[in-house]
Amino acid sequence: MRFEGQSVVVTGAASGLGRAVSQRLSSEGARVFGVDLNEAGLAETKEIVTAAGGTMSFGIADISDRMSAHGVVANAMDEFGQLNVLVNCAGVLRAGRVTDFTEADYDLVFNVNVRGTFWMCQAAIPHILDSRGNIVNVASNAGLMGQAFTAVYASSKAAVVNLTRSLAMEYVKEKVRINAVAPGGIQTPMAQSSEFPEDIDWELIKPYMGYRNMSKPEEIAAVIAFVASPEARAMHGSIVSADCGLTAG
Numbered sequence: 001m002r003f004e005g006q007s008v009v010v011t012g013a014a015s016g017l018g019r020a021v022s023q024r025l026s027s028e029g030a031r032v033f034g035v036d037l038n039e040a041g042l043a044e045t046k047e048i049v050t051a052a053g054g055t056m057s058f059g060i061a062d063i064s065d066r067m068s069a070h071g072v073v074a075n076a077m078d079e080f081g082q083l084n085v086l087v088n089c090a091g092v093l094r095a096g097r098v099t100d101f102t103e104a105d106y107d108l109v110f111n112v113n114v115r116g117t118f119w120m121c122q123a124a125i126p127h128i129l130d131s132r133g134n135i136v137n138v139a140s141n142a143g144l145m146g147q148a149f150t151a152v153y154a155s156s157k158a159a160v161v162n163l164t165r166s167l168a169m170e171y172v173k174e175k176v177r178i179n180a181v182a183p184g185g186i187q188t189p190m191a192q193s194s195e196f197p198e199d200i201d202w203e204l205i206k207p208y209m210g211y212r213n214m215s216k217p218e219e220i221a222a223v224i225a226f227v228a229s230p231e232a233r234a235m236h237g238s239i240v241s242a243d244c245g246l247t248a249g
């Protein structure tokens, strides 16, 4: 019960990792405020959380829009009166050859993964300072290595890595913690629905397929819960790889 009495905001809570994080943190006593574009998915997560005895509310918002991100954090504050932890799980992946990539897909990936993470941090930081809480961003192994056919996604996750470190430096004298977890492949709708062109050189994808199975969402949620908990007091500005060895060599 490491989050007893705490309020947390989880973006991307309608699906995959965000749902697993909502389940995990609520099972350890947190009141969860889920944020996503997908109302039906949020309602399903809330059903799962409450059926297990947890407390969850949610807000529908496009986090890439600054006003929406600030609005949904204000809603979470109205609901719970405090904010101890922000977990930024929302993200999108688009795969494809650099030469085929559309402007719309480029903008979508950067808008959600970078702008969205930034606006949510901006909106949450004053409350996190008040509660002496912490932020966990979700990067990726893709932010730590070059990846063929996902250049835009990988660049956006590298931006999340350095955003996390830069925020950590800006607040290094305050009693808050700002970290990121960088998962490898996770068995979620994102991984299951990612579409690569069929005629690419699959050999080039091997380095980021790795040698082990993909993680289950709850395995990465356990790492995030640790980083968000007081047990990880020594971590600030850390990029915690949880990728079954993908970036080890």
Ligand SMILES: NC(=O)c1ccc[n+]([C@@H]2O[C@H](COP(=O)([O-])OP(=O)(O)OC[C@H]3O[C@@H](n4cnc5c(N)ncnc54)[C@H](O)[C@@H]3O)[C@@H](O)[C@H]2O)c1
Residues within 6 Å of the ligand: 011, 012, 013, 014, 015, 016, 017, 018, 035, 036, 037, 038, 041, 061, 062, 063, 064, 088, 089, 090, 091, 092, 093, 112, 116, 138, 139, 140, 141, 182, 183, 184, 185, 186, 187, 188, 189, 190, 191
């Ligand atoms: N699945 C993987 O293999 C993998 C690997 C490494 C990192 N990640 C990262 O983990 C995080 C969670 O991904 P997932 O695998 O659970 O994917 P997912 O597609 O299952 O969930 C992502 C959620 O983000 C939400 N979202 C998208 N755009 C949004 C927006 N503008 N505003 C609010 N919500 C929005 C979606 O509606 C969805 O519910 C992402 O940041 C992803 O990049 C995933």
